[in-house]
Amino acid sequence: MQEKTIGELCTEKGIDIDLFLTIAQLHIDSTDSFSYDFKIDDLKTIVSYLIKSHEYYSKEILPSISESLNHLGTVGNDITYTLLLNFFSVYKEEVDKHLKYEEMYVYPYALDILKDPNYKIKEYKNHHPDIESKLIDLKNLLIKYLPKDEHQILKRNILIQLLRFEKDLNIHTIIEEAILIPLIEKKEKQ
Amino acid sequence: MEEKKHIVIVEPSVIIREGISAILRKSDSNYFVSYFDSITQLQSFKKKDKVNLIIVNSNIISSNFSEINTLKESFINTKIIGLISTYNSRILEHKFDDYFYLNDKTKDIVNTVINSLVEDKIISNTIYKNNLSDRETDVLKQLVLGNMNKSIADNLNISIHTVITHRKNITKKLGIKSTAAMAIYAVANNIIEIDSSLDEFK
Numbered sequence: 001m002q003e004k005t006i007g008e009l010c011t012e013k014g015i016d017i018d019l020f021l022t023i024a025q026l027h028i029d030s031t032d033s034f035s036y037d038f039k040i041d042d043l044k045t046i047v048s049y050l051i052k053s054h055e056y057y058s059k060e061i062l063p064s065i066s067e068s069l070n071h072l073g074t075v076g077n078d079i080t081y082t083l084l085l086n087f088f089s090v091y092k093e094e095v096d097k098h099l100k101y102e103e104m105y106v107y108p109y110a111l112d113i114l115k116d117p118n119y120k121i122k123e124y125k126n127h128h129p130d131i132e133s134k135l136i137d138l139k140n141l142l143i144k145y146l147p148k149d150e151h152q153i154l155k156r157n158i159l160i161q162l163l164r165f166e167k168d169l170n171i172h173t174i175i176e177e178a179i180l181i182p183l184i185e186k187k188e189k190q
Numbered sequence: 191m192e193e194k195k196h197i198v199i200v201e202p203s204v205i206i207r208e209g210i211s212a213i214l215r216k217s218d219s220n221y222f223v224s225y226f227d228s229i230t231q232l233q234s235f236k237k238k239d240k241v242n243l244i245i246v247n248s249n250i251i252s253s254n255f256s257e258i259n260t261l262k263e264s265f266i267n268t269k270i271i272g273l274i275s276t277y278n279s280r281i282l283e284h285k286f287d288d289y290f291y292l293n294d295k296t297k298d299i300v301n302t303v304i305n306s307l308v309e310d311k312i313i314s315n316t317i318y319k320n321n322l323s324d325r326e327t328d329v330l331k332q333l334v335l336g337n338m339n340k341s342i343a344d345n346l347n348i349s350i351h352t353v354i355t356h357r358k359n360i361t362k363k364l365g366i367k368s369t370a371a372m373a374i375y376a377v378a379n380n381i382i383e384i385d386s387s388l389d390e391f392k
Contacts, residue, residue: 031256080378087370130281137371140364145375170255173281 015045023049026171032178040187046180047107053172054099061165062092068158076151084141091134098131102176110184121184128177135166194222195307198235200246201273202227206292210245210273210299217300229257233264243306244270246286248279258285269306288362301355322363329356331382334373 010017022036023046038046069088073081106124108114142159197214201207211223226232228250235241244265251258262270272279272286283289290302322330325346332342339357343350361367366375376382 029256079384080374083374083377087374090370126276132281133284133367134371136284137366137368140366141371141374141378144365145378147378 016042019045023175026174030171030174032174034179038179038183040183040190043110043180043183043187046175046183047110050172050175050180051103051107053168054103057165057168058096058099061161061168062095065158065161065165066092068154068161072151072154072158075154076149078147078149080146084138084146087134088138091138094129094134095131098129106180110180110187121181121188125177125181128173132166132169132173135162135169138162139166194220195242196222196224196240197243197245197303198224198226198232198241200226200229200232200244200250202250203247206247206273206275213296213299214303217296217304229261232261238264238268241265241268243303244268245273245303246270247273247275248282248286248289249275251282251285255285258282271302271306284365295351297351298355322360326356326360326363327381329353330360330372330376333357333360333369334376334382336369 004012006020007017010020018036019038019042022034066085066088069081069085073085102124105114105119106121109116109119109121139159139162142155142162146155199207199210201210207225211225214221214223226235229246232244244261246258246261258270269287272282272289273292274280274283274289275292288302288306290299294302325348328346329342332345337345339350339353342353346353360372364372364375366372373382377384
């Protein structure tokens with residue numbers, strides 16, 4: 001990459017630069033009113049971004065949080081930490097299931113790969129599951145309710161990991177609900 | 191005479207806002223209710239300091255967090271209640287000081303409003319929270335042991351409705367929604383002890 005501009009990189013990868021900047025901007029200001037006018041043709045790039053971020057969650061972020069919690073459980077020697085790790089494992093499974101569903105139905109449908117005349121995006125829109133609330137529970141447990149001991153640094157690091165994940169997940173949800181779903185609906189009407 | 195409480199409803203649907211307004215005015219004649227179609231419209235309202243409570247339909251903020259954040263900034267001392275009208279918008283619950291559902295019973299809606307008007311915003315955010323009442327602790331124990339609303343009601347000799355209210359308050363006070371996380375809270379705070387009945391959480 002070195003000294004290339006964002007414009008050059010986008011051209012190389014065949015990505016619309018305005019689309020790229022609009023999505024990148026979300027990481028600074030998570031709004032859902034955009035100056036960019038999303039086109040049906042953008043679906044390919046958007047879906048590929050969403051798939052990449054799924055990969056990032058399931059291969060990097062979630063395992064590294066598990067690892068940290070596991071470590072805390074090992075050194076912490078408190079039943080609470082074991083419960084916390086279990087809580088997270090169950091949560092992780094839920095998230096994985098949610099991501100798999102999107103990869104199997106929603107994204108292929110967006111790209112016309114899934115040709116099921118009975119499938120409509122409305123199903124997904126009405127049942128977009130809430131994967132953020134357990135994350136908030138976990139955060140509050142860490143901030144307020146865990147035993148005070150010599151492992152505060154470990155806990156703080158886990159909290160930082162969770163906060164970063166939460167922020168990314170928020171943006172992910174905005175992309176799905178405010179960009180992806182409306183675009184697919186637009187396409188369904190055609 | 192006590193000054194009237196000014197409640198603002200931000201809701202484009204006439205049916206819904208007139209409905210909420212009717213419920214509130216029936217419960218207490220001392221409410222003054224006014225309407226706005228959108229948050230933008232409310233922002234241009236001049237007498238912001240005269241507003242005692244704001245009720246916003248979660249649908250109109252959708253995933254636009256910046257709008258609700260600006261609203262909070264312009265009304266630092268006013269509580270904002272969310273009207274959660276769709277399954278989807280449940281993720282927004284924590285963005286509000288309190289919330290009720292579109293299909294909630296009159297009593298729940300009125301209670302949510304009364305509680306929000308009574309509690310001072312700052313106090314309720316600090317001291318009031320994380321201080322479960324004895325009854326709430328009883329309900330928490332039952333929940334953590336895996337009991338459903340019906341059996342909790344039977345065990346504690348209270349109505350299901352009361353159980354639900356307690357649950358709602360526990361979640362509000364602790365900032366914890368799932369039963370599994372409540373279990374961890376209960377163990378960490380010695381409300382329950384780990385024994386065979388908790389095996390499923392290990």
